[in-house]
Amino acid sequence: DAEITQSPRHKITETGRQVTLACHQTWNHNNMFWYRQDLGHGLRLIHYSYGVQDTNKGEVSDGYSVSRSNTEDLPLTLESAASSQTSVYFCASSSGLTYGYTFGSGTRLTVV
Amino acid sequence: KQEVTQIPAALSVPEGENLVLNCSFTDSAIYNLQWFRQDPGKGLTSLLLIQSSQREQTSGRLNASLDKSSGRSTLYIAASQPGDSATYLCAANTGNQFYFGTGTSLTVIP
Numbered sequence: 581d582a583e584i585t586q587s588p589r590h591k592i593t594e595t596g597r598q599v600t601l602a603c604h605q606t607w608n609h610n611n612m613f614w615y616r617q618d619l620g621h622g623l624r625l626i627h628y629s630y631g632v633q634d635t636n637k638g639e640v641s642d643g644y645s646v647s648r649s650n651t652e653d654l655p656l657t658l659e660s661a662a663s664s665q666t667s668v669y670f671c672a673s674s675s676g677l678t679y680g681y682t683f684g685s686g687t688r689l690t691v692v
Numbered sequence: 693k694q695e696v697t698q699i700p701a702a703l704s705v706p707e708g709e710n711l712v713l714n715c716s717f718t719d720s721a722i723y724n725l726q727w728f729r730q731d732p733g734k735g736l737t738s739l740l741l742i743q744s745s746q747r748e749q750t751s752g753r754l755n756a757s758l759d760k761s762s763g764r765s766t767l768y769i770a771a772s773q774p775g776d777s778a779t780y781l782c783a784a785n786t787g788n789q790f791y792f793g794t795g796t797s798l799t800v801i802p
Contacts, residue, residue: 613789615792620794621794622781622792622793622794622795623781623783625789628788628789636788670735670736672736677723677785677787678743679741680724680738680741680785681726681738681783681790682738683728683735683736683737683738684735685734685735686734686735
């Protein structure tokens, strides 16, 4: 069965370190998205991609970057982790504008 | 910017009751609206997707309606069960992304 997988499930890192969260989907979806979920804010879009070599900034992109070298993967990098980036991160994918999202199980990141 | 609001933030009902969860959005120019369920510490599970041209969608005991002109969607849960306890999120798709509400936390009491 097709799926969308995030790794790691949990991560603790120190302030200032670079961290990369992985997202891998086997749906063959063109569109992929990264959200963060925080109490009181709901889910907020960080970055998204409509296909290979395409990346776009979302609402809360500062301090984050993504790259899309193939259809299956959209890794999210925190360039220099900050305590404000402690959150739960979700990756999602979709076939296109008229289709819904499929979500991964999330990565809980703690920056100490 | 699209704003999505869900009221109430929390709801507690006895088992067997029918209930309605509300979702409102400020920009009616949406492609579709999706309802999700999220269990504590888990990811989001898609429940229903309603296209902008549709009025409602049904799946088992769940029925979602969409009124674009008034910027409203409702999720109707029939004959609620304790297993329905979760947070329910709605998300409105403006074309380049989904905008999410903060959810309604539902507790169904046995």
